[in-house]
Amino acid sequence: xxxxxxxxxxxxxxxxxxxxxxxxxxxxxxxxxxxxxxxxxxxxxxxxxxxxxxxxxxxxxxxxxxxxxxxxxxxxxxxxxxxxxxxxxxxxxxxxxxxxxxxxxxxxxxxxxxxxxxxxxxxxxxxxxxxxxxxxxxxxxxxxxxxxxxxxxxxxxxxxxxxxxxxxxxxxxxxxxxxxxxxxxxxxxxxxxxxxxxxxxxxxxxxxxxxxxxxxxxxxxxxxxxxxxxxxxxxxxxxxxxxxxxxxxxxxxxxxxxxxxxxxxxxxxxxxxxxxxxxxxxxxxxxxxxxxxxxxxxxxxxxxxxxxxxxxxxxxxxxxxxxxxxxxxxxxxxxxxxxxxxxxxxxxxxxxxxxxxxxxxxxxxxxxxxxxxxxxxxxxxxxxxxxxxxxxxxxxxxxxxxxxxxxxxxxxxxxxxxxxxxxxxxxxxxxxxxxxxxxxxxxxxxxxxxxxxxxxxxxxxxxxxxxxxxxxxx
Amino acid sequence: xxxxxxxxxxxxxxxxxxxxxxxxxxxxxxxxxxxxxxxxxxxxxxxxxxxxxxxxxxxxxxxxxxxxxxxxxxxxxxxxxxxxxxxxxxxxxxxxxxxxxxxxxxxxxxxxxxxxxxxxxxxxxxxxxxxxxxxxxxxxxxxxxxxxxxxxxxxxxxxxxxxxxxxxxxxxxxxxxxxxxxxxxxxxxxxxxxxxxxxxxxxxxxxxxxxxxxxxxxxxxxxxxxxxxxxxxxxxxxxxxxxxxxxxxxxxxxxxxxxxxxxxxxxxxxxxxxxxxxxxxxxxxxxxxxxxxxxxxxxxxxxxxxxxxxxxxxxxxxxxxxxxxxxxxxxxxxxxxxxxxxxxxxxxxxxxxxxxxxxxxxxxxxxxxxxxxxxxxxxxxxxxxxxxxxxxxxxxxxxxxxxxxxxxxxxxxxxxxxxxxxx
Numbered sequence: 001x002x003x004x005x006x007x008x009x010x011x012x013x014x015x016x017x018x019x020x021x022x023x024x025x026x027x028x029x030x031x032x033x034x035x036x037x038x039x040x041x042x043x044x045x046x047x048x049x050x051x052x053x054x055x056x057x058x059x060x061x062x063x064x065x066x067x068x069x070x071x072x073x074x075x076x077x078x079x080x081x082x083x084x085x086x087x088x089x090x091x092x093x094x095x096x097x098x099x100x101x102x103x104x105x106x107x108x109x110x111x112x113x114x115x116x117x118x119x120x121x122x123x124x125x126x127x128x129x130x131x132x133x134x135x136x137x138x139x140x141x142x143x144x145x146x147x148x149x150x151x152x153x154x155x156x157x158x159x160x161x162x163x164x165x166x167x168x169x170x171x172x173x174x175x176x177x178x179x180x181x182x183x184x185x186x187x188x189x190x191x192x193x194x195x196x197x198x199x200x201x202x203x204x205x206x207x208x209x210x211x212x213x214x215x216x217x218x219x220x221x222x223x224x225x226x227x228x229x230x231x232x233x234x235x236x237x238x239x240x241x242x243x244x245x246x247x248x249x250x251x252x253x254x255x256x257x258x259x260x261x262x263x264x265x266x267x268x269x270x271x272x273x274x275x276x277x278x279x280x281x282x283x284x285x286x287x288x289x290x291x292x293x294x295x296x297x298x299x300x301x302x303x304x305x306x307x308x309x310x311x312x313x314x315x316x317x318x319x320x321x322x323x324x325x326x327x328x329x330x331x332x333x334x335x336x337x338x339x340x341x342x343x344x345x346x347x348x349x350x351x352x353x354x355x356x357x358x359x360x361x362x363x364x365x366x367x368x369x370x371x372x373x374x375x376x377x378x379x380x381x382x383x384x385x386x387x388x389x390x391x392x393x394x395x396x397x398x399x400x401x402x403x404x405x406x407x408x409x410x411x412x413x414x415x416x417x418x419x420x421x422x423x424x425x426x427x428x429x430x431x432x433x434x435x436x437x438x439x440x441x442x443x444x445x446x447x448x449x450x451x452x453x454x455x456x457x458x459x460x461x462x463x464x465x466x467x468x469x470x471x472x473x474x
Numbered sequence: 475x476x477x478x479x480x481x482x483x484x485x486x487x488x489x490x491x492x493x494x495x496x497x498x499x500x501x502x503x504x505x506x507x508x509x510x511x512x513x514x515x516x517x518x519x520x521x522x523x524x525x526x527x528x529x530x531x532x533x534x535x536x537x538x539x540x541x542x543x544x545x546x547x548x549x550x551x552x553x554x555x556x557x558x559x560x561x562x563x564x565x566x567x568x569x570x571x572x573x574x575x576x577x578x579x580x581x582x583x584x585x586x587x588x589x590x591x592x593x594x595x596x597x598x599x600x601x602x603x604x605x606x607x608x609x610x611x612x613x614x615x616x617x618x619x620x621x622x623x624x625x626x627x628x629x630x631x632x633x634x635x636x637x638x639x640x641x642x643x644x645x646x647x648x649x650x651x652x653x654x655x656x657x658x659x660x661x662x663x664x665x666x667x668x669x670x671x672x673x674x675x676x677x678x679x680x681x682x683x684x685x686x687x688x689x690x691x692x693x694x695x696x697x698x699x700x701x702x703x704x705x706x707x708x709x710x711x712x713x714x715x716x717x718x719x720x721x722x723x724x725x726x727x728x729x730x731x732x733x734x735x736x737x738x739x740x741x742x743x744x745x746x747x748x749x750x751x752x753x754x755x756x757x758x759x760x761x762x763x764x765x766x767x768x769x770x771x772x773x774x775x776x777x778x779x780x781x782x783x784x785x786x787x788x789x790x791x792x793x794x795x796x797x798x799x800x801x802x803x804x805x806x807x808x809x810x811x812x813x814x815x816x817x818x819x820x821x822x823x824x825x826x827x828x829x830x831x832x833x834x835x836x837x838x839x840x841x842x843x844x845x846x847x848x849x850x851x852x853x854x855x856x857x858x859x860x861x862x863x864x865x866x867x868x869x870x871x872x873x874x875x876x877x878x879x880x881x882x883x884x885x886x887x888x889x890x891x892x893x894x895x896x897x
Binding site: 053122137148240258268280283366422 | 493497504507511514515518522525526529530533537569572576577578589590591592594595596597598599600601602603604608612613616620624713714715716718719722726730731733734735736737740749750753754757761764765790791792822823826829830836840849850
């Protein structure tokens with residue numbers, strides 16, 4: 001053990017002496033700190049802003065004057081998604097999805113106004129989020145620090161001296177490995193601190209610790225790759241070129257090829273085109289605004305038998321409200337069927353892209369990190385589903401008020417006497433308050449476990465490669 | 475011609491180096507993949523538009539056939555608008571995955587409809603696509619650095635340096651001819667797939683030429699930078715890997731740090747109204763109108779459409795002309811915000827254009843997507859076109875509703891069509 005520490009200490013001393021490695025280490029750590037601080041502040045700000053907007057939107061709805069209940073169905077309601085605590089490190093799909101939805105009767109709107117649409121377009125390749133830094137740039141820094149760790153000794157001829165002096169080759173390599181890993185951990189430190197912070201602001205410890213573990217594995221993998229290549233090469237320059245080549249392939253190319261392939265393998269129709277099919281089915285249901293539509297004959301007959309009357313006017317309830325309720329339910333079933341189908345398609349595409357994690361550790365950590373942080377596609381979909389539940393709930397409650405409280409005669413004559421066809425504003429209390437909570441820790445972990453497994457596999461693979469390299473040197 | 479003979483000699487050397495040949499074949503394959511995925515994406519978009527056009531016509535005709543008045547005809551019928559990818563869009567897909575390129579609109583308030591997006595899968599957008607513009611703007615510098623960083627130091631490390639220097643007539647020329655050979659070979663492997671792609675999609679010669687010019691200019695920039703750096707005094711005694719590390723640092727600054735920090739600065743410089751506000755304003759206006767006296771709507775409406783002043787009387791039952799009038803008023807009330815929003819988007823884009831001058835990779839990407847008409851400007855142009863078309867729809871329907879023209883399907887065959895030309 002002592003020999004290993006000795007090697008590690010020597011390696012650090014060497015970096016200290018040669019300015020290049022030290023500079024890279026300082027720059028990397030500084031970048032990590034800056035990005036963690038900037039993103040934390042930004043995230044807290046958005047979280048407060050969205051919560052505030054959510055409350056404003058709710059009060060606005062509740063403060064509406066006496067009205068026809070159907071007016072409130074169309075007046076609608078806004079909901080906002082508050083970001084999860086870990087999104088300060090891993091914003092994931094958040095900036096691409098739009099974070100507010102307008103809820104109204106008869107329609108399922110998509111999330112509008114994504115950040116990227118309002119951005120300058122400069123951050124399409126890179127963003128200074130801690131996740132981009134750690135997933136893409138830190139491997140590059142580790143390469144720059146460590147490409148020569150073994151080749152240097154070979155070029156100077158000191159490797160044979162060390163070995164003949166009786167140092168175990170494994171001890172030598174492990175010492176160098178430890179040095180590389182510790183430099184990587186130094187750049188990881190801001191993320192660890194941010195995760196601890198997230199734990200205090202309400203994220204479960206299980207989540208944050210597995211999040212950090214994922215990144216630790218990732219650094220172990222890259223340090224291993226760097227050391228293996230350096231041990232297998234004979235010259236500094238050869239090791240360097242090979243590593244930069246690997247970095248381009250692993251960190252930049254394969255993730256993008258993954259997403260392009262997913263789009264090509266499973267092209268999705270797009271909402272607009274899918275909507276034709278939706279419209280076609282919806283038209284069969286009849287328009288809920290027109291109680292006379294033949295589509296509601298059956299409903300009318302059922303109500304007549306139930307209340308033992310033979311005229312709409314004699315019904316104890318408002319028939320127009322009954323129709324609104326009935327048609328909204330049918331309509332929502334159709335809309336949900338198609339929305340679900342579309343989400344499955346999107347998820348399928350994303351899962352194809354995530355399979356590229358078997359080909360590069362970067363995609364593996366990216367999927368893992370997004371899922372654990374609760375900023376993946378699945379969480380966005382859950383937001384859409386919860387929004388839909390809220391929408392259906394308040395629309396149907398208003399329709400029920402329409403059916404039970406508003407007089408049918410007044411309703412029929414609403415264009416002549418607009419004032420009589422209103423209900424008391426107290427009825428707007430049907431709106432339930434919305435607050436979006438991230439998925440539970442166990443859900444996220446069980447979803448992310450396969451990508452954690454990808455990372456572990458990479459770590460094992462790297463161990464084998466190192467063993468192979470040791471044999472080659474001997 | 476000593477330079478020429480130098481070049482032929484270096485080209486001969488080149489074909490004998492396995493490592494460099496391997497690098498070139500990888501670059502070639504990447505370029506082929508980028509072009510292939512670009513073409514398949516544009517083909518997919520074009521065929522989508524074709525299918526949409528067909529479905530849209532059938533859908534509208536069947537809907538219109540069931541209507542009995544112009545108001546419901548306008549209410550129930552949707553109209554397809556789209557922006558087809560240009561013939562050269564395969565090289566730079568630009569912002570087309572964020573901004574919508576297809577919309578179906580109807581005669582309701584436009585502000586409530588135009589921000590709906592039919593965007594791509596957000597997780598795929600987040601991972602980023604691999605197109606030719608990405609290859610050229612982000613990866614090309616890395617290839618140049620890999621090829622040229624050890625021009626001198628490799629020879630020194632191999633122990634041939636002094637021999638080469640004493641036999642060469644002009645030292646600089648020796649390195650220059652080597653750099654020229656390597657970079658021309660790189661240009662060829664990058665551009666051949668692009669040219670083939672352009673032939674397949676029959677892209678106009680001018681834009682193909684412009685894209686090639688941008689590619690060569692960007693390549694030239696990195697060649698000169700790398701060449702200047704490797705042959706400068708600073709790197710005279712450095713090892714190849716150290717030179718490359720410094721060049722990579724430059725790459726990192728111009729491709730990552732400058733864009734990211736300019737994005738931050740631009741965001742602080744331009745005040746943009748929140749998009750949600752536009753929709754909210756429009757919603758309040760339209761919903762309040764139901765409960766307001768008719769006159770409130772008519773006053774606002776007539777201020778922009780005085781020609782209908784004598785036709786605003788309303789009977790006891792619901793009338794469509796009043797309904798569309800308050801839709802129009804909703805748009806009018808949100809107009810200022812909506813304009814400010816667009817102005818802010820354009821202002822950010824203009825600033826980004828300026829900041830991109832500090833970052834050759836960003837500049838390259840922006841130039842390519844502007845040639846391919848896939849940039850933010852093109853997206854805004856499409857949005858304005860939709861607004862124009864929406865206006866045409868209103869101009870078509872208003873006289874029919876206010877004059878209470880008798881409803882015939884024939885009249886509806888005169889509905890304005892979205893300009894079919896490519897944008």
